[in-house]
Each structure stands twice: as C-alpha cells, then as structure tokens.
Amino acid sequence: MSQDFRLDNIGMVNRNKKISFTFNGKKYFGYEGDTIASALIANGVHLVGRSFKYHRPRGFFGVGVDEPYAILQLERNNERDPNIRATEQEIFEGLEVKSVNCWPSVNFDIGAINNFLKMFFPAGFYYKTFMWPPSFWYKIYEPFIRMAAGFGEASIKHDKERYEHKYEYCDLLITGSGPSGLASAYAAAKNGARVILAEDKPRYGGSLLTSDVNIGNQTGAEWSEKIITELKSMSNVIVKNRSQVFGYYDHNMLVMSERISDHLPKTQKYLPKQRLWYIRAKEVLISSGSIERPLVFGNNDTPGVMLSSAAKEYIKVYGVLVGKKPLIFTNNDSGYETAIEFKKNGVNPLILDTRKEPSSDIITEAKNLGIEIKYSYVVVAAKGYKKVKSADIAKISDNKKDLSNIENIECDCICVSGFWTPSIHLASQSGNKSEFNEKIDAFIPKKSKQKENTIGSANGKFTLEETINEAFNKGYEVSNKITENNNKVSVPTVVEKKSTEHDKFWCVPLPKGKSYKRFLDFQNDVAVTDIELALREGFRSIEHVKRYTTLGMATDQGKTSNLNGLQLVSDIENKVVPQVGHTTFRPPYTPVSIGAIVGREVGKHSKPTRKSPMHEWHEKNNAVFVDAGVWLRPRYYKQGNETLFEASKREAKNVRKNVGVCDVTTLGKIDVKGPDAAEFLNRVYTNAWLKLPVGKARYGVMLREDGIVMDDGTTTRISDNHYHMTTTTAQAANVLSHLEYYLQLVWPELNVNVVSTTEQWAGAAIAGPNSRALLMKLFPNTDVSNEALPFMGYKEADLFGIPAKIYRISFSGELAYEVNVESDYGNFMWEKIIEVGKEFQIQAYGTEALSTLRIEMGHVAGSELDGRTIPHDASLEGLVSKKKDFIGKRSLSRSAFIKPDREKIVGVVPLDKTTSIPEGSYIVKDPKAKLPNPKLGHVSASCWSVEYDNPFSLAIIKDGKNMIGQKLFAMSPLKNKTIPVEIVSSHYVDPEGKRVRA
C-alpha cells in the first residue's frame, strides 16, 4: 500500500530504511523512526480501536504519552505486550500489533451496540444497573462485564525477557530534554555538576523539534542537536532517551524506566529489555513540558479529531499529514502554528478561532500566507462515524452562550487547541502543593517541599525567551550550590514570533434540540452529561466525582481530560477551579511494566540461596532438597524408588540402630567474646551461665521482653572470654540483631563483642549408638571416651591434619557429636566421615529424619517455639532461673502465663496406632460438640515413630500436664479427619535421657 499521507521533503524519519509491519493482520510500510501511529496515519489508517464503554471508533488523539485512544496489543519475539501506546511504540521489521476491545473486528464491532444502549450505561452504571436479582451478579453480570471491559490481554506465560535495576547518584536530575531541559543541563554541566538528563522520546529537543524559532544563529532543532551532542561528550553527564522518570519519592529518590529494547525486534544479548533506574539526586529540575488541552464539542471523540500540536508534530517529525482538508479549531495562537505547517506543505486549512479579534505576529503570518480564518467561530459537532467527514460549525455570540449560522462544511480532520496544561505530576508527587494560575487557567507548582524546581512550560512559562532565560539561570544556580565553580555560560539570544492571549472558552454549548455526546475523558468515555449526573446525585469532592465517573482514570490518567473536568465541575458548582482543587497525582506518571519493577528478582532469584560446603556431595547422593530459611538442606537421600516417607524412616532407623550423619552447617553461629561475655549470656538466657567451665556446652533458652521464647540452642565456653553460641537456622539473623541491640543500646557498659560465624564453620552431626566408635577412628589421637568427653563436653581435635572442634551435643536424643571444621574443609570432613563410617553402617540423613528423631524425643523446635509459647508451654520451665534477672523475666509473672491450666506440650498417639495425625489438627474433647467446638490446643509436629513403628505427634494443649492418659480427638477440618487419640508424655523415647549420656 502506498503511503498517501507521507510528505516528501520534511520529517526526521530515515527514508533510506523501509520497514514493514502488520496491523490487524494486514501488512503496512513505514520508515525507521516512525511510531506505529505515524506509520498508520501515513497509510491513511485512522481507525485503530474501540472505546472502553460504548465501543465507539477510536483513532489517534495525540503524539506521545498523553495518548488516550490508540492502545494496542503487541506481539514481539513470541511475547505478548498489552496496552502499548501506538504513539510511543516505534516500528521495527516484523512488528505485529492488533486492536483491542473489539470483536469480531475493529471495523465491525458487536460491542458498539452499547453506543445505542447508552441510557443503560450512565456514570457509575456498575453500581446501579446490574443489581437485581442479586444472584445474577456472580454468574451472569460480572463475567459479562469482565469480558466486555478492559483493553489489552496480559500474557499468562513466564516473561522470558530480562529486566534490570540500576542505582545511580547525581547532583542534578533533569526530566525532559525540551528547551528548558537542554538549557539547564548545559548550564549545570558546564558548571561541573554531575547531571542526568532523561528524555522520554527517542529524539531529544521536545518542542524545539516542531516550533519555528531561532536560538543564537541556529534553528531550534539545530541548537538542540548541538547541545545534546556536546552534553553526550561530557564525562559528568548521562543523557538517556526512551527514558521516563515516572515517580518522585522521598528524599529525592526518583525512579526512571528506560526502554532499551522495546523498539528492536529482539532484545540483544547482554542487554535487558528495560532497565529501572533508582536515582538519588541532590537537586531535581522538572522540565516535563506541557500537554495541549482539548476543546469540548459534539462527537469530539470521532477518529480524525486530534490535538493540533500532535498534527504539527506528525508533519514536522514524521513527515505525515493527518488530513488533507484540515479544520483547525482553537482558542489560542498554537492552532495557527499548526495551520501554517499545513499551508507550507501544500494543504489548505481552515481556522476557527473562538476569539473575536485577536492580533499577534503569528496570526499576521497566517493571514499573509492566505489561510482562511473565521473569528468567533466554533465546531458544534464532528460528523462521520469511523472518521471525520465533515463538521457542523457555527458563529458563537460574545457571551459564548448562543450559536448562530450553523452550517456543515467538509473536512477530514479537526485539530483542536484549548491552550496548554503544564505537566506538574512529578512536582506534585514530590509533595509540592500546586497553585492555580488564572493567566493560563491551569495549576503550576508552588513551593518546593523537596529539593526540586520546575522550569519551562511545566512551570507555566510559554514563551521560549522566558523559558531559556529561566532554564540557564536555574541550571547555574542549582549546580553552583553543589559545585561552587561559579562558571556561568552566556545565555543565547532567542528569536520567536509573539503570540497573544488565549480565550478562556473551552466547551461548546449544545445547539437547540441536539444531544451530541461531548467527551471530557476519551479513554473512559466520560461525557459532560456524566459529570452533570454525578453532581446531581450529590457527589461534591473532586476525588469522589473522579471515582464515580472514572474521569481521569486508566492508562492515560487523564493527561488530556483532568483540567476540562475540573472546569466543568467548577462551572456547574459556580465555583472557581482552585476551590474545586485537583485530584492527587500519584506515581507512575506513565504505565510501567511489572517486569521492570520486579527486575531480576524473579523466582529463585527473589532471595539468595545459601548452600553448605557439602552441597555437591548431597547432590551426587540423590539428596532431595528443601528450603530452610535461605538455605537449601537435604530433606532425604533417595535410594531407588523410595518415597519421602520410606527414605526418612530408613534414615532415622539407622540413626537409632547404627550411626547417621547430618549436615548442620546451616545452624546459626555467633562468636561472643569479651571479659563480660558470661555476664551478658547470663542476662540473655533464662538459665545460669556464670559458672559454666571452659570446655563445656550448655543448652539455653532466650526470651523476648514479652516473655515469649525467641530462640534456643547450645553455647560452649571455648576459653575464658570466648563463647561459641548456636541458634536455630531460621532465627540466626534475628538473634544477632537482638544481641547487638542490648550491647549497643541497653548495656553499653558490658565489654562484649558479637559476630556471626555461621558461614565460617561447616558442621556435621554424628548420631547413633556407633557414633563414639566412629569418632575414635576419625580422631585416633584424641581421647573421646565418655570420661574424657562427657555429654555437653567440648574438645579441639585433629581430623587427618585438619583442626576440628567436637561438641558432644544431641538433637536426635542419641549418643551424638557435632564436628565443626572451617568451611573450606567441610567437604573433606564429610567425605572422611562417610568413608570411615562405612564399617559402622553410616548413612547420611536429611531434615525429615532429623524431625522424626527430635519429635519422638520430645525436643522442641520452631513449630513449638512459634512466637506464642513461653518456656512453660514447651516444658522448658526447668531452665528458668529464679535467682537472677534476664530479658523477659518480668513478663513471666503475667497472670495469663501462670494460670494453673496453662498450655503445655504433650505427646499424642492415635488409638489405632496407624492413622497419622495431620499437623495443625485441633485437639478436642468431643468431636460432635456444637460449633465452634472449644479446642484444647493444636498438633504442632507429627512423625512416624521409628522406635515404636506407629504415628506420634507433639501437641500444645490446655492444662497439658494433667491430660496425660486422657482419650481425646484430633480433628483436621482441612483434611476432613477425626482421629481418636491418647495423650502421652512428650518424651516418647528414652524419657530419662540415658542414651545421650551413654
């Protein structure tokens, strides 16, 4: 298809590179540098979608991020990208896009019937139309509305693209590379500041690319090219295009999304698709420019009605005509600039100016070019369904209330200009309270709350001379606060055509007998009547009106609609706009892909994975791993076709019968050193520590100040002033912070230091009746007899030339030792243990067998010390000293903690000795009691006892100590099970603890 609307001699696209793409399955051509919008318009395509509610035809309204209409679905490299803006997405060879919110096609859309049923879809229709009968909502209405609503379809596959995060610091961040951005960046960079200049579009220069101005002796476009080239060459400047600063957060942290590969057919190797920048800037200059405001008239959403600035940019940047018979409808001089560009490119526009007798340089130039102008004229309504074919125009009275001389004239596009709205979003996000400026009928930033300044048209400065002067000064002033270089560059002279005042008129009245829809919000189909209805129904606050009518919501966030909405509310309410106020601007300024926000923290990468030095051995020996905090631990070692249940039973049995070895590297380890270490431990733990001799370990329990058990573990006195503390795997980090808190803030007088040594030691627990025999072979030069190394003893020894530490401690309840060596020797130690242990039938065991062993011994762990239990509940009250004070002691005398029927840990055995009790089951007296059935407690851990070959569980139940021997029920509503059980002692195996001392 030929590009009928492409101009030959104007524009910045690369004519030497033709690019083909498909839209709704049909092939089109454009040039490198085109957006989907410019390429489609060049091909005469204006119908690209259907509106949200009424399914009215949708074309293009703008030329950038403010676009409310042209939302498309993109397929790129087998990935689906919903809600991309056709005005922003650059084309690449093979790009595929399609329309959304239409079925079966954009040309013939069944949903358009809504347009004729619009009386059923007033503002807030979903609050009132589909209410009866109530049962219909869930099955009929909601699925129907869900199917009918929404734009793009998100992919449900994993996104295979890569996204990155980057942290950056700078003196000055400048958002937008228009005249003010370039000028301030240049002034600041020359003054030695570290500058980041971010531009959302692919091309730098902003309005300089399209306006007819001179700076120095160059055109605006030439000057911007020169400045950007120089900035790029400076080492203190980062210049980024396709980069949107979308959020302004606390302490001058701004977030920017850089679209690195979206304009390419495929993401290049070693590059991400998008990169999210977290920028901490000492100062921020907001130069985000302004967005043209629409004028409101009948059917103003018809494809072919668009912003006049957009029409100008399509001509000057893309060399594309949006129409060949344009009607320019304006209340200010900007419309004339567009008309002049049409005229210069051989097209005759007609200007309708709402003003009576304006005069300025620009208007004179238009007249001199022979452009036809009608003053005090308005567009009443656009005609044509899928594209503008003509317009009803009329003369408007001086009071702007009455229309006369209504006539229909032919046109193929209507370019509207209702003056300019500064983009104050970022300033507002920073906490800057805006103020309404009567002169420009818009809000501009007021007093800075953070270190930011807004410059240029974003600050309501609409002449280039003012903008350039302000920007050079601010760039210098702000940078000099930081660099103090006093290096001021001279401000170039500016030549521009003078313009005159705009007309405050913005909404064309309806002619008698007509009920044209006049749209305010083009993305959500919010018309003048919807706002009127909301106000009639009593909504007053602008925030409520917004939510009821959906004005200013969705992907464009009302960039083109907000101010006209406010104008309407204030007109109806007889208020002025500042009284109504504006809704809150929140990040993001433009939609950001979830992928960019997530970055690399996907799946397994969302937290670090820690592996023990023996990890490879576990892998080689068919370990099945489980996440334990941030660690990967072997759950069991699979032999043949074993299940988890079979393997863990085998491993646990072997510990009870022969000997087993378990990787305990993951246990938290903390070195506690200093002359006051014993005193400190005495305050941290509930039991006494002052008399622990060197070479001995002790089990300890520590509490929070509220009396709840925080953690448990053994601590060994290595030398006079040196203790080796162990914590549970899960609590290691918390315990260290806890100790640091007390040492630094509460008892700074104690001379103690703590440091984590978790990763410095590899640990192996050797447990079972054969463990001493194995130890004797591992450490032939060390006396490991019961006398020399008794239970809770500690010895340093030599493991085939490697220094090792032996702690005689036991979690399994068997005769057991934990051997530690420096991490680098961990694998060596492990392989030696396995090798030497062969003759004693050694087997490695995982966390599942470990659990079984500790549960049937009644040893508590995380499932009992769950943040709700005090020492008594876990049968640890014997470890609570009555003689000394310690952290949390005062709480233990709380009435709830000392009541006679306080919860206590017990053992639970099913009466049939075969049914396993699900963890989390409730223990109740009567399974048939009226609901809610009063529960006595819950099952905290379950296992299959290898000692007795039947199920065994631990439970924490009310008055546990008096419940032994009772027949009760374990109920699991989740698993739908009721199991008759008997309550027994929690110490199911070896209650006297003979084995550990053997």
Added chain:
Amino acid sequence: MLYIFCPHCGSRSQNEFAYGGDATVKRPELNKEISDQEWNNFVYLRKSPRGKHLELWHHISGCRQWIKVERDTSTHEIFKTYKADELTE
C-alpha cells in the same frame, strides 16, 4: 525511599537499614522491683506521634550499628542522627 545518614558510614539508602521503633524507651534496670503497670508500659506502650520522633534504625546491611534518627513522621524529614551511645538533644 529514605536517605539516612549513618554516623559511622555516611548517607545510605533505607534498604540497608531495619527499623527499630521508639528510641526514647528506656529498659527498666535489671533486678529492680517494678509494678505490672510500669512493665506493661515498657513492653507494649508506644507513642505514635505525628511530627518529630526519635527512633532506632539498625544498619544491618552496613556497619551493624544501632543508630538514633530524629525524623518527622508526617514529612519524613530527617533532622539529625546519633550514634547509639550519643546523647540526644
């Protein structure tokens, strides 16, 4: 994200720190007889002022020192930071 001046390391982003609550709370001395009410106030009661607040932050991904930060809870302005053992104004 806040930018917190650590007196030991300099200015660092909030994600290096863990919040530690009210810094004006003083733990009762060990072995001191105190009423249930007093103990309850220490363990559970915290003011949640709007405006200036002296609070604890723990530089867990940095120097691991607990520091005191004087911050405005409504604007996030940080006025001053102190070392753990420094006297506050």
